[in-house]
Amino acid sequence: METEKKIVGRCPLCGGNVVKTCKGYRCENNIGENPTCCLNINGILGNRKMSDEEITEFLTTRRIMLDGFATKEGKTFPTVLELGDDGSVNMQSVIGKCPHCGGDIRVGSRAFNCSNFHHPTAPCTFSIWRNIGGHQLTLTEAQEICEKEITSSELEMFRDDGSVYRKRLGLSPDKLQIVKI
Ligand SMILES: [Zn+2]
Numbered sequence: 317m318e319t320e321k322k323i324v325g326r327c328p329l330c331g332g333n334v335v336k337t338c339k340g341y342r343c344e345n346n347i348g349e350n351p352t353c354c355l356n357i358n359g360i361l362g363n364r365k366m367s368d369e370e371i372t373e374f375l376t377t378r379r380i381m382l383d384g385f386a387t388k389e390g391k392t393f394p395t396v397l398e399l400g401d402d403g404s405v406n407m408q409s410v411i412g413k414c415p416h417c418g419g420d421i422r423v424g425s426r427a428f429n430c431s432n433f434h435h436p437t438a439p440c441t442f443s444i445w446r447n448i449g450g451h452q453l454t455l456t457e458a459q460e461i462c463e464k465e466i467t468s469s470e471l472e473m474f475r476d477d478g479s480v481y482r483k484r485l486g487l488s489p490d491k492l493q494i495v496k497i
């Protein structure tokens with residue numbers, strides 16, 4: 317009789333099936349006596365329970381931005397999970413470079429912020445709200461604004477009266493403000 321298993325996605329390291337286990341998610345080629353793969357993702361990362369859907373996306377993209385991680389003291393924070401070639405899962409809060417000053421842009425709970433905000437001699441106020449016009453910016457969209465100065469496609473946004481409009485998000489000429497284009 318076949319053993320029933322819950323497959324959540326394909327292993328980005330070896331192409332095998334990734335199955336749900338009691339502790340998290342494991343590549344089928346990392347089970348048994350002679351494993352040929354090392355992929356084994358804990359079900360709880362940064363004191364946060366991962367959902368099957370998040371793992372499915374993570375296995376496809378190898379990068380996923382999520383909220384709700386928590387320090388030991390219970391302070392919550394967002395971060396980007398990255399899957400290394402050795403199967404390790406790394407937390408990375410830096411998502412790109414500031415188009416205004418070249419500093420690191422970090423994901424915060426409400427905005428992507430320039431890390432030079434408190435710089436003693438050259439403070440930088442550049443930030444991108446994570447919610448603009450009711451649209452929740454994705455990691456890719458924020459990176460496009462930082463790297464290409466404009467999103468590659470129009471984003472769906474909403475007015476006060478509920479009407480929908482679509483604009484690309486880009487940078488003002490001084491590269492400090494986000495503008496709808
Ligand atoms: Zn594998």
Ligand SMILES: [Zn+2]
Nearest residue numbers: 414417430440
């Ligand atoms: Zn900056």
